[in-house]
Structures are given as structure tokens and as C-alpha cells.
Amino acid sequence: xxxxxxxxxxxxxxxxxxxxxxxxxxxxxxxxxxxxxxxxxxxxxxxxxxxxxxxxxxxxxxxxxxxxxxxxxxxxxxxxxxxxxxxxxxxxxxxxxxxxxxxxxxxxxxxxxxxxxxxxxxxxxxxxxxxxxxxxxxxxxxxxxxxxxxxxxxxxxxxxxxxxxxxxxxxxxxxxxxxxxxxxxxxxxxxxxxxxxxxxxxxxxxxxxxxxxxxxxxxxxxxxxxxxxxxxxxxxxxxxxxxxxxxxxxxxxxxxxxxxxxxxxxxxxxxxxxxxxxxxxxxxxxxxxxxxxxxxxxxxxxxxxxxxxxxxxxxxxxxxxxxxxxxxxxxxxxxxxxxxxxxxxxxxxxxxxxxxxxxxxxxxxxxxxxxxxxxxxxxxxxxxxxxxxxxxxxxxxxxxxxxxxxxxxxxxxxxxxxxxxxxxxxxxxxxxxxxxxxxxxxxxxxxxxxxxxxxxxxxxxxxxxxxxxxxxxxxxxxxxxxxxxxxxxxxxxxxxxxxxxxxxxxxxxxxxxxxxxxxxxxxxxxxxxxxxxxxxxxxxxxxxxxxxx
Amino acid sequence: xxxxxxxxxxxxxxxxxxxxxxxxxxxxxxxxxxxxxxxxxxxxxxxxxxxxxxxxxxxxxxxxxxxxxxxxxxxxxxxxxxxxxxxxxxxxxxxxxxxxxxxxxxxxxxxxxxxxxxxxxxxxxxxxxxxxxxxxxxxxxxxxxxxxxxxxxxxxxxxxxxxxxxxxxxxxxxxxxxxxxxxxxxxxxxxxxxxxxxxxxxxxxxxxxxxxxxxxxxxxxxxxxxxxxxxxxxxxxxxxxxxxxxxxxxxxxxxxxxxxxxxxxxxxxxxxxxxxxxxxxxxxxxxxxxxxxxxxxxxxxxxxxxxxxxxxxxxxxxxxxxxxxx
Ligand SMILES: Cc1cc2nc3c(=O)[nH]c(=O)nc-3n(C[C@H](O)[C@H](O)[C@H](O)COP(=O)(O)OP(=O)(O)OC[C@H]3O[C@@H](n4cnc5c(N)ncnc54)[C@H](O)[C@@H]3O)c2cc1C
Ligand code: SF4
Numbered sequence: 098x099x100x101x102x103x104x105x106x107x108x109x110x111x112x113x114x115x116x117x118x119x120x121x122x123x124x125x126x127x128x129x130x131x132x133x134x135x136x137x138x139x140x141x142x143x144x145x146x147x148x149x150x151x152x153x154x155x156x157x158x159x160x161x162x163x164x165x166x167x168x169x170x171x172x173x174x175x176x177x178x179x180x181x182x183x184x185x186x187x188x189x190x191x192x193x194x195x196x197x198x199x200x201x202x203x204x205x206x207x208x209x210x211x212x213x214x215x216x217x218x219x220x221x222x223x224x225x226x227x228x229x230x231x232x233x234x235x236x237x238x239x240x241x242x243x244x245x246x247x248x249x250x251x252x253x254x255x256x257x258x259x260x261x262x263x264x265x266x267x268x269x270x271x272x273x274x275x276x277x278x279x280x281x282x283x284x285x286x287x288x289x290x291x292x293x294x295x296x297x298x299x300x301x302x303x304x305x306x307x308x309x310x311x312x313x314x315x316x317x318x319x320x321x322x323x324x325x326x327x328x329x330x331x332x333x334x335x336x337x338x339x340x341x342x343x344x345x346x347x348x349x350x351x352x353x354x355x356x357x358x359x360x361x362x363x364x365x366x367x368x369x370x371x372x373x374x375x376x377x378x379x380x381x382x383x384x385x386x387x388x389x390x391x392x393x394x395x396x397x398x399x400x401x402x403x404x405x406x407x408x409x410x411x412x413x414x415x416x417x418x419x420x421x422x423x424x425x426x427x428x429x430x431x432x433x434x435x436x437x438x439x440x441x442x443x444x445x446x447x448x449x450x451x452x453x454x455x456x457x458x459x460x461x462x463x464x465x466x467x468x469x470x471x472x473x474x475x476x477x478x479x480x481x482x483x484x485x486x487x488x489x490x491x492x493x494x495x496x497x498x499x500x501x502x503x504x505x506x507x508x509x510x511x512x513x514x515x516x517x518x519x520x521x522x523x524x525x526x527x528x529x530x531x532x533x534x535x536x537x538x539x540x541x542x543x544x545x546x547x548x549x550x551x552x553x554x555x556x557x558x559x560x561x562x563x564x565x566x567x568x569x570x571x572x573x574x575x576x577x578x579x580x581x582x583x584x585x586x587x588x589x590x591x592x593x594x595x596x597x598x599x600x601x602x603x604x605x606x607x608x609x610x611x612x613x614x615x616x617x618x619x620x621x622x623x624x625x626x627x628x629x630x631x632x633x634x635x636x637x638x639x640x641x642x643x644x645x646x
Numbered sequence: 647x648x649x650x651x652x653x654x655x656x657x658x659x660x661x662x663x664x665x666x667x668x669x670x671x672x673x674x675x676x677x678x679x680x681x682x683x684x685x686x687x688x689x690x691x692x693x694x695x696x697x698x699x700x701x702x703x704x705x706x707x708x709x710x711x712x713x714x715x716x717x718x719x720x721x722x723x724x725x726x727x728x729x730x731x732x733x734x735x736x737x738x739x740x741x742x743x744x745x746x747x748x749x750x751x752x753x754x755x756x757x758x759x760x761x762x763x764x765x766x767x768x769x770x771x772x773x774x775x776x777x778x779x780x781x782x783x784x785x786x787x788x789x790x791x792x793x794x795x796x797x798x799x800x801x802x803x804x805x806x807x808x809x810x811x812x813x814x815x816x817x818x819x820x821x822x823x824x825x826x827x828x829x830x831x832x833x834x835x836x837x838x839x840x841x842x843x844x845x846x847x848x849x850x851x852x853x854x855x856x857x858x859x860x861x862x863x864x865x866x867x868x869x870x871x872x873x874x875x876x877x878x879x880x881x882x883x884x885x886x887x888x889x890x891x892x893x894x895x896x897x898x899x900x901x902x903x904x905x906x907x908x909x910x911x912x913x914x915x916x917x918x919x920x921x922x923x924x925x926x927x928x929x930x931x932x933x934x935x936x937x938x939x940x941x942x943x944x945x946x947x948x949x950x951x952x953x954x955x956x957x958x959x960x961x962x963x964x965x966x967x968x969x970x971x972x
Contacts, residue, residue: 265798265799266798266799267798278869279869279871280798280802280866280867280868280869281799281802283802283803284799284803289792289793292793292794293793296793296794302793302794304799311867311868311869312867312868312869312871313871313872313925313928313929314871318928318929318930319928319929319930319942321929321930321938321942332930334930
């Protein structure tokens with residue numbers, strides 16, 4: 098059995114110790130709590146939202162247990178540089194996907210591990226455009242956030258420091274931001290072509306701020322530019338939650354339970370939650386808690402809230418607005434590819450080394466929302482998949498196309514899709530291996546989404562043409578990140594949680610992950626999720642100090 | 647593009663600053679016409695007893711050693727970096743060849759106790775000087791044609807603009823050493839009419855500033871992740887100001903602080919090697935993976951450039967003391 102399979106077979110964080118992610122075969126001490134002990138917080142999910150919250154709450158003196166359905170990986174031992182092998186790292190449990198544009202679930206959008214999706218994410222760490230926090234009133238679409246961008250600017254800074262983001266000396270869009278803790282990485286061939294294309298179109302571009310270090314940091318060596326980031330970084334250059342906030346959490350006295358699938362949140366007679374039922378090591382268990390935070394991301398969070406319905410809360414927990422599961426958003430991730438006469442070798446280094454956010458900050462366009470695009474470098478297996486699905490190539494034609502791999506170049510967008518109540522997560526009648534109802538995910542693109550995608554495809558194509566690419570083709574169907582389904586707001590009738598990520602209905606139930614986004618913006622979401630989590634931790638401390646928990 | 651450095655003329659502005667600071671210090675000798683106040687601009691007068699004939703040779707040999715050290719640093723550094731660049735342009739061989747020759751004639755000069763300049767050494771040193779100049783031109787061109795032009799990103803990862811300067815300095819120091827050596831018995835060495843000690847001191851000051859610029863840029867790229875990375879941007883500038891002051895100030899002063907900072911800079915150059923060896927170990931796989939990490943990690947041969955310059959500075963002080971011109 099490979100070490101990676103071992104991680105899946107049985108929990109590793111037991112007997113008062115957890116894997117030391119920085120040293121092969123070593124352990125770090127971990128405080129443990131008895132199940133009958135009522136801990137201050139159980140956090141369900143240890144990803145971009147869960148991990149920082151666990152760390153900050155533990156550092157503030159709360160007793161915290163973080164649970165994750167996924168395994169506790171040892172990056173130095175478990176991650177191979179093998180595309181096919183590593184495909185199994187995602188949340189691949191069955192889901193039912195329908196609607197006019199069903200979302201393809203799995204590798205593109207859901208991690209399942211201690212550290213959550215950040216273990217596999219592409220590390221792009223961007224701030225929102227300030228106006229997006231007031232999309233409705235400032236830009237005329239979606240919904241306003243109950244957060245102020247200036248306050249968020251402060252939390253972004255803390256998040257960037259904690260994740261040692263490597264970014265450009267000056268970021269060309271938006272209000273001034275402090276210097277990134279590490280310098281940007283060297284551009285690869287694909288990124289340079291993005292830059293040349295942008296310059297030809299008169300757009301600004303920059304090296305992308307990434308959560309992988311460009312110089313040593315603690316026990317992380319600098320990035321070695323092998324490009325297997327989406328399959329788990331085997332050097333620890335990548336600053337995932339697994340090697341940043343989780344070690345901090347352990348050091349501060351938090352407990353992490355891996356391979357612990359939470360199936361139900363228990364509600365007491367007083368209408369408050371009292372703990373969670375979870376499945377670990379072959380049987381169902383119950384952990385008592387004063388507060389429960391759900392941080393399972395935009396599919397699993399509403400699934401858990403809906404599946405925890407009781408006689409008192411028949412529609413599911415925190416769902417008096419009827420909005421739990423609704424307004425699911427993904428982001429358009431279409432691409433344009435072409436071929437250069439010279440070698441590009443786009444597979445070198447992290448996949449998205451250069452970016453233009455031009456259309457996030459330019460409002461002279463015929464649709465709502467924005468998008469950015471980044472340089473691309475799909476690895477060979479992914480590239481074959483794109484060739485077969487987007488171009489329908491097969492047999493000799495496919496083999497011939499693959500010969501050009503090192504000459505290929507591409508641009509891929511991250512585009513804002515608008516919230517729509519018809520895009521949603523509900524419970525299907527079918528049950529999964531734990532006997533829990535499976536999530537049904539319904540998604541259809543709106544007219545605005547389609548207009549935005551067409552605009553982006555045209556712009557990206559122009560950029561590729563400007564650098565002399567030939568054999569240009571479009572990948573029209575791809576989507577990636579998720580958001581929505583438990584939106585935050587300032588009114589209990591039109592939102593699920595308030596600005597502090599506290600549910601309106603049950604004061605000791607919180608949601609702290611990508612589900613709380615009212616709109617999703619035109620940039621990758623994780624830095625915003627982490628910043629919101631850091632803010633939530635501060636707010637919880639402030640509320641506790643006032644006796645309002 | 648990722649923002650243009652607002653102080654792209656870093657080296658130049660620092661040099662101006664240095665000169666201003668030195669002038670300000672010189673100002674202590676007030677109440678004399680300004681030209682007379684700057685001893686470097688005064689005609690060298692041969693006062694006092696006729697100087698020791700071997701002193702010039704001794705100073706020249708010191709400078710040969712400095713030139714050699716700089717050449718050695720260039721050789722190792724450009725060998726690694728240009729190998730990394732796969733010598734994709736044939737001219738990338740040039741600095742290696744030039745540095746090897748420079749190293750050889752420096753050894754020759756160090757062994758040579760005759761008080762006359764040597765034709766071959768002159769040719770090689772001038773060659774190094776011009777190869778360095780050409781290299782700087784090439785590097786400038788490389789950076790300018792990258793997308794974004796002279797922005798931080800390209801200063802970090804394009805051909806290092808100031809690296810060829812070490813070859814220029816090696817050539818210049820060597821060439822000056824020949825002029826010092828070539829002094830007629832009983833005369834004080836001069837270079838283009840300027841007392842040699844002063845000329846070498848001034849060159850050292852500029853060289854230190856330039857080398858500090860290069861180290862500062864690369865350490866900034868490394869986000870100063872280790873506090874010791876501030877050393878090459880803190881000690882050498884002080885040494886540069888002090889030796890710059892010496893170049894313009896009085897020759898008869900003891901200048902033990904200047905010597906101290908030059909020695910510190912020299913020691914730092916060697917210590918830098920140790921830190922860079924440690925830096926290589928912090929890359930994935932450490933020294934077990936030396937074949938990759940020697941290329942990825944901090945350049946081990948780079949820091950001794952400071953040592954070479956500091957040695958030249960000490961030689962300059964020696965010259966000034968042996969041949970006081972005021
Ligand atoms: C391949 C890939 C690349 C990406 N690239 C980027 C990028 O470059 N930049 C960016 O900003 N974003 C990127 N993302 C998106 C980003 O990773 C997510 O938006 C972010 O991690 C979501 O944070 P979260 O806390 O909401 O959920 P996650 O980080 O997904 O964490 C949720 C965790 O909860 C656990 N969980 C869920 N339900 C339960 C349950 N019932 N019981 C126990 N545990 C549970 C899951 O196992 C999971 O580990 C990428 C995502 C993927 C998959
Ligand atoms: S390219 Fe860098 S961040 Fe990506 S997997 Fe390799 S070392 Fe990790």
C-alpha cells in the first residue's frame with residue numbers, strides 16, 4: 098500500500114499526535130479532547146475557511162476540534178509527480194449534477210483533505226476589486242456584501258503575510274496594497290506570451306501573486322517549478338493551509354480529526370446546536386460542542402445544513418430565509434489555445450504565472466461582472482483531455498496534435514457568474530456510503546454569463562493572435578471555483594449568515610467558507626475566504642469578550 | 647507590467663550621494679578656496695623625503711591580488727550562470743575566458759617584484775575592462791527586450807545588469823596596478839595626473855556602491871528572508887563613503903575607521919560564501935541535490951567581490967600614506 102493509500106485507510110491524527118508535514122515519518126504533539134467534553138468550537142472542514150479559523154480561535158484560547166472528511170497527507174511522502182495517480186485526491190463521492198450546464202464535480206472544484214482544496218489549489222491569491230463588496234449599489238447587479246472593503250483590505254494583508262504570498266512589487270490595479278511578503282516568481286514561456294499579448298492590446302499585466310514561496314520560508318524550500326501544484330506539492334513550497342494554518346492550530350492546542358465525516362449537526366431542546374455526529378474509524382460518534390462552524394465549501398455546507406433538519410427546523414438548519422443551497426455560483430474557466438513556432442514549454446512552473454485583470458477594472462462593456470485571464474500550462478494528461486473533449490480529436494489526429502505539446506500556448510479565464518436562485522444544491526433521494534442523502538447540484542448559465550464568456554473568449558483570442566499563435570481553438574465548456582449557497586447579508590430574510598458568518602437563526606451555528614459569498618467576483622476566491630475567516634475569528638473574540646457568544 | 651523601480655538609477659544616485667557626503671565631510675577644512683579644499687584637485691607636490699622605491703610595487707601587488715579575487719569571483723559566477731543559460735549565445739563564453747586570463751596575470755603580477763608595467767598584463771586587464779563593458783551592454787539589451795522592459799520583474803530575472811561590472815572592476819584595478827607599479831623611483835605614483843592612491847580609492851568607492859546595488863537587488867528578490875541578508879547593504883555603503891572621503895580628503899590622516907570598515911567588508915565577502923552555502927542547503931533536497939541547487943540557490947562565488955574591492959581600498963589607503971600629497 099502506498100503511503101497515500103495509508104492516509105486514506107485509517108486516521109493519522111490520533112494518540113495525541115499528528116503528522117509533521119515538514120519531516121518524513123515524524124510527528125508533532127496534538128492536544129486531544131474527549132467526546133463528552135463540551136469543546137468551545139467544532140469546525141467542520143479544514144480548508145481555506147476552516148483552517149485559519151481553527152488556528153486563530155485556538156490561538157485566542159478557545160478549545161477547538163477541526164474535523165475533515167479527508168486524509169491527513171504528508172506532502173514529502175504522499176505526493177508523487179504523477180497526474181493520473183494524484184487524480185484520486187479530490188472529493189469524488191457521488192453527486193447528481195443537472196441543469197442546462199451541469200457542473201463537472203471533482204478535480205476542478207473540490208478537495209477533500211486536511212487543508213481542504215488548498216492542498217490542490219493553483220495558489221492564485223488575489224484580492225477582490227473593492228466595488229464588488231457593493232456589487233448591487235455600486236455596479237448594479239448581484240447583492241451587496243455586509244462587509245466594507247477597507248476592513249477587508251486589512252484582513253487581506255494579514256492573510257497574505259500568513260501565506261507568504263509571492264507577488265509583484267507593485268500591483269497594477271485597484272487601491273494601493275502593501276508589498277507582498279515575497280517577490281514574484283520568474284515568468285515561464287506561457288506567461289511571457291500573455292504579457293506580450295496584453296501589451297499588444299494595450300492592457301496592463303503582472304506576475305501573478307501566488308501562494309508558493311520564491312525564497313526559503315521556515316521549513317519551506319523555494320518552489321522548484323516542476324508544475325505539479327494541482328496534484329499536491331511534494332516540496333512544501335506551496336503555502337497550503339496544511340503547511341501554514343494547520344501547524345499553527347496544532348501548536349496553539351487545537352485538535353484535528355482526519356477521516357472524520359460529519360453527517361449531522363445535533364440541535365438541543367433549546368433550539369441551539371449541541372454537537373456533531375461524525376463517522377470515523379468505522380463507526381458513528383458524537384462530539385459535544387458549544388458552537389459549530391460549518392466550513393465544508395459550497396456543496397457540502399448546504400448539504401450538511403439541509404440534512405440536519407429537525408422537527409423544529411424542517412427546512413434544514415439556518416434556513417428560515419429558504420436560501421440555504423440557493424444562489425450557487427461557479428466561475429467560468431474557458432480557455433483559448435494556440436501554437437507557437439518557437440518552443441514555449443508551458444508546463445514549467447506553477448500554471449498561472451502571469452495575469453491581466455484588465456476586464457475586472459474596466460466597466461465599459463455590455464454585461465455585468467468581470468473576469469481576468471492567466472497563462473496556462475496543462476500537464477500532458479489534462480492536455481489530452483482538452484484535445485479530445487474540446488476538439489474531438491482521436492487516434493492519429495490526437496497523436497499528431499500531442500507532438501506540438503511544447504509549442505502550445507494558452508490563456509484561461511476566471512470569470513464572474515451571477516447569483517441565481519435557480520442554481521442550487523438540494524438533497525437527492527439516493528444515499529451515499531454513510532447512508533447520507535447525496536447532493537443534487539443544478540446549474541444553468543444565464544444570458545449575462547454567456548455574454549461575459551463570449552467577450553472573454555474573443556479577447557483572449559485577440560491576445561493570442563497578437564503574439565502570432567496559429568491553430569487557435571477555444572475550450573468553451575469549463576468552469577471551476579464554487580461559491581454561494583449560504584450567503585451573508587444584512588437582512589435575515591435575504592441571507593443565511595450575517596457579516597460575522599453567524600447564522601441568523603441559530604446563534605451558536607456559524608458558516609465560514611466560500612458558501613457565504615453573495616457574489617463571486619472575477620478572481621479566484623480562496624484569499625477572500627481566508628480573509629473572511631480571519632475576520633470572523635476576530636469578531637468571535639470580540640463577541641466573547643462582551644459575553645455575546 | 648509589474649511597476650518600474652522608481653530608483654532605477656540606483657547606482658548613479660548613490661554615487662552622487664556618496665560624493666555629496668564626502669564633500670560635506672571634507673568641508674571641515676573650511677576657509678580655503680574650494681579647489682584647494684579638495685586635495686585630489688591639487689597638484690601633487692613631492693614634499694618630504696623621497697619615498698621608498700619598493701612601496702609602489704608592494705601596493706601594485708596588493709592591487710593585483712584584488713584584481714585576481716574579482717576575476718575569480720567573475721569566473722565562478724559567470725561559469726555557473728552562463729552554464730545555466732546553456733551558453734545559448736556564443737558571447738557568453740567571453741567573460742569566462744577574460745576572467746581566466748585576468749586571474750592568470752594577477753598571479754603573475756603578484757609574483758613579479760619588478761617596478762615596471764608588463765605589456766601582457768596591460769593587454770589582459772584592458773581586455774577584461776572592455777569585455778565587462780560589452781557584457782553590461784548585452785545584459786542591458788536582454789532586459790530591455792523582455793516584456794515590461796526595465797521593471798522589477800526583469801531586473802530580478804533578466805540578465806543581471808551589474809554583474810559584468812565586477813569584470814570591469816577587475817580590469818580597472820589591474821590596469822591601475824600597472825600604473826602604480828610603473829612609477830619612476832623617487833616619484834609618487836599618479837594615474838592620469840591624479841595621485842594613484844586617490845584614484846584607486848575613488849574607484850573602490852564606486853565599485854562598492856555598484857556591488858552593493860547588485861547584492862541589494864538580489865537580496866530584495868529573496869525578500870531579505872534572513873536578517874543577515876542586510877549585511878551587504880549596510881557595511882559596504884559605510885565603507886564606500888569612508889573610502890570616498892579618503893579619496894577626496896587629506897592623505898595624512900590615520901583613517902582607522904575606514905580601514906575597519908574595509909576589513910569588515912572583506913570579511914563579510916568571505917562570510918557571504920558561508921551563508922550562501924547554507925542558502926543552497928535550504929533548497930529542496932539540500933546539498934544531496936547539489937547539481938540542481940548550486941544553480942538555483944544563492945551564488946556562492948558572488949560575495950568575494952566585496953573582498954576584492956575592500957583589498958583594493960586598503961591598497962589605496964596604503965598608497966596614500968606612503969605618498970602623501972598634502
Ligand atoms: C484544483 C483546484 C485549483 C484551485 N485553484 C485555486 C486558485 O488558484 N486560487 C484560489 O483562490 N482558489 C483556487 N481553488 C479554489 C479554492 O481552493 C477554494 O475556493 C477554497 O479552498 C474553498 O475553501 P473552503 O474553505 O470553502 O473549502 P475547502 O478548502 O474545499 O475545504 C472544505 C473541506 O471541508 C471538508 N468537508 C466538507 N464537508 C465535510 C463534512 N461533512 N465532514 C467533514 N469534512 C467535510 C472537505 O473534505 C474539505 O477538506 C482551486 C480549487 C481546486 C480544487
Ligand atoms: S511548481 Fe512549485 S508550488 Fe508547484 S508543486 Fe512544484 S514546488 Fe510546489
